Amino acid sequence: MAAKSANLYARIEPEVKEQAEGILSALGIPASNAINMFYKQIILHRGLPFEVKIPSARPLDMGTLSEEQINEELEKGYADMKDGRTKPASKVFADIRKNYYL
Incomplete structure (x- = not known):
């Protein structure tokens, strides 16, 4: 057995x-x-x-950025939002559920 x-x-x-x-x-x-x-x-x-690979771009470590660099990153995000280059969180989570069968 x-x-x-x-x-x-x-x-x-x-x-x-x-x-x-x-x-x-x-x-x-x-x-x-x-x-x-x-x-x-x-x-x-x-x-x-x-997939197991080394990412081409590393995520930002906010702890290593100066106040000026943090403000630059925030400005980039704000510009993306104003120009419609973002998605609502509900859409992102729906896509994740759809793509990963959750």
Whole structure:
């Protein structure tokens, strides 16, 4: 008779584990179920279920910007909003749900 479960031991950075488990808890998903879902996605995709690459542009670290640089970034965002280069949050979340089957 085959075992119904197997143990997995992995080392995880404590902060990463805490943040991920907080999100999973809010979603009502135990960590073991999330890991099982991840493994099933690896099987379905025959590899990692997401792209693994170095991003071409890094996100801004606001903590490293001067007040002048922060104001420049805010001005860019304001200009995007005025020129219609933004989407309402409800549209963005609807697209995410549609594209990722949530």
